[in-house]
Amino acid sequence: MxxxxxxxxxxxxxxxxxxxxxxxxxxxxxxxxxxxxxxxxxxxxxxxxxxxxxxxxxxxxxxGNFNKGGGHNGFRERARGMRAKWDSMNEEERAKFKEEYKRRCGGWGHHRNKE
Known part of the structure; x- marks a missing residue:
């Protein structure tokens, strides 16, 4: 000690x-x-x-800070987790995910559908 x-x-x-x-x-x-x-x-x-x-x-x-990895705040870990989730989805789940992503995020310059 x-x-x-x-x-x-x-x-x-x-x-x-x-x-x-x-x-x-x-x-x-x-x-x-x-x-x-x-x-x-x-x-x-x-x-x-x-x-x-x-x-x-x-x-x-x-x-962010000056340490190794900069100010990414775990971006790579979240990206790996998302990739693992995507890989485990079947085609129907992927299509549903894409539609939900389009609905929430939309494209630049496009108006979102209001519900």
């Missing part, structure tokens, strides 16, 4: 500065790219370092 806690502390002491360094570098990369590209292309103002970090936080809040 004592050894496990010691290893956790060592990992924390190592990974905390690494995480801070990664965030700092990402902030500078965002600032550099923004100030290099957007003022000329989109006539946007220049960012300072703190604004770039704020932009990173805003993107994380709006689009």
């Amino acid at each position: 004592m050894n496990r806690n010691f290893n956790r502390r060592k990992k924390f002491i190592f990974f905390l500065p690494v995480a801070v360094l990664i965030v700092a570098v990402l902030g500078y990369v965002v600032m550099f790219l923004w100030n290099w590209i957007l003022p000329e292309v989109a006539h946007a103002g220049k960012l300072n370092y703190w604004q770039a970090l704020g932009l990173l936080v805003l993107c994380r809040l709006l689009f």
